[in-house]
Amino acid sequence: MAAREIFQTERIPLVGMPNQRQATDGTAVTKDQRFINFFPMKYTNKLTGKETYYLVKRPGFETFLTPTAGSIGTALHVWETVGTAETDIMSAWGAVNSTIKKGTTSLGAITGVAKGFTEIDFTGTSTVVIPSSDNTAWYYPFGGALTQITDADFPTARGIQGKFVSLDGYLFIMDQFGRIYNSDINSVTAWGATSFIETTYYTGFGIGLARHHDAIVAFTSSAVEFYTNEGASPSPLARREMVTVPIGCVRPTNTYYSSIAQMREQLFFIGTQKTGGASIYKIEQYAFHKVSIPAIDQQLEVAEPNNCYLTNAKIWGMDVIILGAGTISYVYLPDFDMWCEIDGSADVWEVLAGGSANQCRVFSLSSSDTSGKIYQWNTDTPVWTDNGVAYTASAITSRVDFDTENNKRFHKVKLIGDKQASTCTIGISWSDDDYVTFSTERNVDMSQDRTYLTQCGMGRRRAFKFTNSTNTPCRLQALELNYSECGF
Amino acid sequence: MATSGSSNFSTTRNELIDKALLNVGAVGEGETPSSTKYSNAAYLLNILVKAWANDGMPLWAIKHTSFSLTATTSYSIGTGATVNAVRPIRIHSAFIRDSSNATLPTDIPLQIYTRQEYDDISSKQSTGSPTVLYYDPQGGATATGTIHLWPKPDATAIANKTVYIRYQRPYEDFDASADEPDFPQQWYLPVLWYLSWMLAPSYGIPLEERTVWLREAHRMKEEALEAGMEEGSVYFGVSNRYGR
Numbered sequence: 001m002a003a004r005e006i007f008q009t010e011r012i013p014l015v016g017m018p019n020q021r022q023a024t025d026g027t028a029v030t031k032d033q034r035f036i037n038f039f040p041m042k043y044t045n046k047l048t049g050k051e052t053y054y055l056v057k058r059p060g061f062e063t064f065l066t067p068t069a070g071s072i073g074t075a076l077h078v079w080e081t082v083g084t085a086e087t088d089i090m091s092a093w094g095a096v097n098s099t100i101k102k103g104t105t106s107l108g109a110i111t112g113v114a115k116g117f118t119e120i121d122f123t124g125t126s127t128v129v130i131p132s133s134d135n136t137a138w139y140y141p142f143g144g145a146l147t148q149i150t151d152a153d154f155p156t157a158r159g160i161q162g163k164f165v166s167l168d169g170y171l172f173i174m175d176q177f178g179r180i181y182n183s184d185i186n187s188v189t190a191w192g193a194t195s196f197i198e199t200t201y202y203t204g205f206g207i208g209l210a211r212h213h214d215a216i217v218a219f220t221s222s223a224v225e226f227y228t229n230e231g232a233s234p235s236p237l238a239r240r241e242m243v244t245v246p247i248g249c250v251r252p253t254n255t256y257y258s259s260i261a262q263m264r265e266q267l268f269f270i271g272t273q274k275t276g277g278a279s280i281y282k283i284e285q286y287a288f289h290k291v292s293i294p295a296i297d298q299q300l301e302v303a304e305p306n307n308c309y310l311t312n313a314k315i316w317g318m319d320v321i322i323l324g325a326g327t328i329s330y331v332y333l334p335d336f337d338m339w340c341e342i343d344g345s346a347d348v349w350e351v352l353a354g355g356s357a358n359q360c361r362v363f364s365l366s367s368s369d370t371s372g373k374i375y376q377w378n379t380d381t382p383v384w385t386d387n388g389v390a391y392t393a394s395a396i397t398s399r400v401d402f403d404t405e406n407n408k409r410f411h412k413v414k415l416i417g418d419k420q421a422s423t424c425t426i427g428i429s430w431s432d433d434d435y436v437t438f439s440t441e442r443n444v445d446m447s448q449d450r451t452y453l454t455q456c457g458m459g460r461r462r463a464f465k466f467t468n469s470t471n472t473p474c475r476l477q478a479l480e481l482n483y484s485e486c487g488f
Numbered sequence: 489m490a491t492s493g494s495s496n497f498s499t500t501r502n503e504l505i506d507k508a509l510l511n512v513g514a515v516g517e518g519e520t521p522s523s524t525k526y527s528n529a530a531y532l533l534n535i536l537v538k539a540w541a542n543d544g545m546p547l548w549a550i551k552h553t554s555f556s557l558t559a560t561t562s563y564s565i566g567t568g569a570t571v572n573a574v575r576p577i578r579i580h581s582a583f584i585r586d587s588s589n590a591t592l593p594t595d596i597p598l599q600i601y602t603r604q605e606y607d608d609i610s611s612k613q614s615t616g617s618p619t620v621l622y623y624d625p626q627g628g629a630t631a632t633g634t635i636h637l638w639p640k641p642d643a644t645a646i647a648n649k650t651v652y653i654r655y656q657r658p659y660e661d662f663d664a665s666a667d668e669p670d671f672p673q674q675w676y677l678p679v680l681w682y683l684s685w686m687l688a689p690s691y692g693i694p695l696e697e698r699t700v701w702l703r704e705a706h707r708m709k710e711e712a713l714e715a716g717m718e719e720g721s722v723y724f725g726v727s728n729r730y731g732r
Contacts, residue, residue, distance in 0.1 A: 407692045409513030430516075439519055457516030458691060486692030 007411065010402065012479045014395055014466075015040040015053040018330075018339055020295040023302065031435040032295075033463075035340040037393035038476070039318070042336050057393040057474040059315070059382035061348045061364055061375035067101040068093035069372035073365030074256035076374065077117030078355030081126035081142060086358045090117050090128055090140075091365060091374055100130070100138075100146055107146040110138045115256050116163040120171060122186040129164045129171060129188060133255040137164075137173070139188050153193040155181045161251070162208020162260070167216055168229045170236060174199075174206040178220050180227065182235055197235040199225050207249040210262050212283060215240060217267060219249035219260060222274070226286065243286045247271045250278060250305040256351075256367060257309035263319050266334065268312070270305055270323075278305035280323060280332065291332060293339060299325045313352040313362040315379045322349055344386040348375050384471045392469040395476065399434070399461040404485065407458050412482035414452035415444055415466065417475055423447050424472040432459035441467065446474060458486070497673060501662040504669070504680055505529040511684040512691045530662055532686045537659040537670070537679070541577050543709075546716030548672055549659065550580060554652045557641035561612060566632030575633045576655030579623040586617075588648040598637075598651070606636060615642040617649060675712045681705035 020032045038055040045051075071093035078089055092098040092114030100107040100114065112134030119128050129149075130138040135156045137149040159176035166172070171183040178199040184190035199206070204222030211217065215226040216237060223246045230238035250259040250270040259270040267283040268291070278300040280292035292300070300308060303326025312321045321332040322342060329342045329349070342349060346369040354362040362377040371387065385391065402408065415426055427441030444451040468474045505526055509515045514525060521529075553573040555563060565571035582598040598621040606622035618637035625633045637651070660670035669679060685701040693701075 409691075409693075410516070411513075439516060442516075442518055453517070455510055455513075455517040457519055458513040484694075487694055488692040 007482060007484050010481050010483070011416070012397070012400065012481065013053045014055045014397070014476050014478055015042075015338070016398065017293055018295040018341065019293075019398065020298070022298050032396075033398040034394065034396045036343050036395075037341070037391055038395050038474075039331065039333065039340055040336055040338045041318070053477070055395055055476040056316075057384065057468060058342065059377060059379050060385045060391065061344075061387060062378055062383045062385070063373050063387060064363055064376040065089070065104055065374045066372055067091055067104045067374060068099060070370050071095075071099070071372045072367050072370055073351060073372070073374070074098060074367050075114040075116045075130070076351045076353040076363060076365050077119060077128055078353050078357075078363060079126060079142065080119055080355065080357055081121070082357070084126070084142060084357070086355060086361060086363075088142075089353070089363060089374060092117075092130070093372060098132070100140065102140075107140055110146070110148070111136055113256055114138075116258065118164040118166065118171075120164075120166045120188070122166075122169055122188065127188060131160050131163055131173060135160050149189055149191070151189055151191040153191040153195070155179070155191075155196075161206045162210075162219070162258070165209045165211050165216060167211065167214075168236070170229070172209055172216055172237075174209050174218060176206050178204060178206040178218070180209065180216065180218055180235065180237060182237070192234050195234040197227065197237045197239075199223075199239075201225055201239065201244050202246055204248055205251065207251050208258070208260055210260050210267050212267055212286070213265055215286075217283070219269060221248045221251060221272070222246060223248060224269075224283070224288075240286075245288050247273055247281060247288060250308070252309055253306045254309070254367075257324075259305075259308070259310060261310040261312040261321055263312050263314075263321065263334065266319075268310055268321050268332070270300070270308055270310060272305060277301065278308075280310075280321075282334065291334070291337065296323070296325070296330055296339060299328055299330070302326060303328070309350065311350065311352045313354045313364075313377065315362055315377055320352075322352065324350060344391040345389045346371070346387065348373075348386055349377070352377070382473065384473065390469050390471060392467050393474060394468075395466045396435075397464045397479070399463045400481070401461040402483075402485070405460050406488055407460055407486035408462070408483045409458050409486060410456035410462070410481060410483045412452050412454050412480075413456050413464070414480040414482070415446070415476060416478040416480055417446055417451070418473075418477075419449070420447045420472055420474065422472055423470060424468065424474055425470050426451070426474070426476075427465075427467040428453055429465045429467075430456070430459065431463045431465070432457075432461070434461075435463055438465055452480075495673075498668050499676055500665065501530060501533065501667045501669075502526060502665040504533065504676070504683060507680055508683040508687055511681075512687045512693055514687070514691050526665070528690070529683065529687060533662050533679075533683050536682055536686060537662070541656070541658055543713060546713060548716060549656050550654055551576075551657050552652060552654045554585075554650050557618070557637075557646045557649055557651065559641060559643075559646060561637055561640045563635045563637070564632045565635055569632040571635065574657045575625065575631070576623065576653070577625060577658050579621065579635070579653050579655045582621045582651060582653040584618055584645075585650045585652060586648055587650065588644075595652075601638075606638070609638055612638060612640075614639045617641070617645040618651070621651070621653070623655075672712075672716070674715050675709075678705055678709035678712050681708060 041054045043052045075092040087103045098114040112132035117128040125141045127141040140146045155175045169186045179196040181196045199218045202223035204220035207219040218225045225244045226240040227237040261268040271281040282289045309324045319334045323330040348366045350367045364375045424446035429438040429441045431438045555571040566575035583595045587593045601622040616639035620638040622636040682705045688698045
């Protein structure tokens, strides 16, 4: 093909999927296209159908409360009940025996580590129920006292898995052998010795329960089964036929990690199969969809699936599923079916909780640092630091070669994005050697009109990197390249 | 308006290479070229300025030296040679100074002969006061040139006379990264663009663009050359040498 005319201009949308290749040494994959702390967004003109794509810097996490400085957090819950406030947020702290806090007020300690909160309202009093890592269970009626469920028929001896779920006045918990135990109707404290149903369609261990429409979803290590309330006794449940799928769910090694995330009527879980490997699946309308992409699946294997976790929230109107996978935390955005990464000086997003009451804000805590803080993922008056520490948003593109291996002289590299009100520095660098080395960053300021670099050298297959660490918003749209193709 | 008051701007070998590599796009702004890029460009830069020795005798490259006569027709010239000076590319003019009257020495021009003219001298060993000089620059970077005089100096010439030559010296090499060009400041621009043009094929710069660069670089060089020529009258006369 003849050399192209000199000084061509190409505009490349700055969105895409992570497409890292497999690392060969068992370490995290870091090459190829990545978007870190930049979330992809798509806006569609309903009339013209034209779609516009953006990369939006995620908001930061700021301190909301500090209930237990010096401890890690393991569970978080925002009350849904009328009369409660966001400052009544429930949290569990400590790596051995959890201290339960309502806001900053201690409700006492439980034995073992709290794995989560489930809010129910059987008798007119909102109550949270807390499964513990030592197989005990606890409850706290709002305004009451933190109390252990002491019924001798509660399956403590069989080992409980996951969190409680409720349906039609029953409280359900799974044991490690796959039984689904239920409480007496409208009771938290009363449990029957025979009030259970076996999940035996496929042989496997119990992982946990969730809700899906009017069904209880039972996750085992070998299958996902659906149970509905058929009014039977002693267990009211009966398996819903034709929808069981032999995809197992990962059991996290860390007892307070969850491999299941519920986003309204969508369920996400870290799934495994007899054939090996792990992926992220979505259950919607009783149907299963694999949503993870090869780069994610590879990282799941690198990090080992049982060391990973899922958590979720909704910000800026977008559902956000976070997958902690070793040294990398991924974000899945179901609205766009896109993946990106989230990163910071501390993983302050390990447990997310949002509320539908009050200001509908999203809160988080970290189960790996000991700040003892509850953070607010503030989207109405966002900050661009995590716990006061700047984080870096990075976008690394795939290698740009315009379908030829010929050398290209890059005369101008322009960043298309929003003009910011204050200095918003974007460092631009590139790699011409397959991501091994990047050039020294040169900066543009998105608060200025001229957001471009000139004299950008020559490359055959060039990957660009954009980084922003300033305490400012940042929304990028495209990369515009002015280049000329050389003769070879 | 205040001006700097200085006119001592200079540049270095690597600064020229940096800018030339930037021109061809081999590096981006602020990027440091690899050592291979530097060495390749330095090679081209050196052969470029060597080639420019063909362009005549810009004033700044005209030097003079002198040497005493001995009873020989041939004198080697070069660093460490009989005449210890940089080996001339060509000798532009020469004269012989008779200092027998110390207070009033007399300069007598020497005719600069071509090789053919010198070869045509039948009796090269005849003696007297030299009237003819032929310079054989010889080849190779380290070779010495040879100055031939005729007639061979006799005792009187040896005792009283000294030869003065004005010659074009070669441009100095760019050896070290910080070496400054052996050119006046007005030459920096053509050096830069000629170097860019020489680098261009290696980086696949299209022919059309290279052609424009060469044309512009050549124009810059011509202007620089003109500034380096001596202004003076030109005289034409009839040669009194046989056969001319």
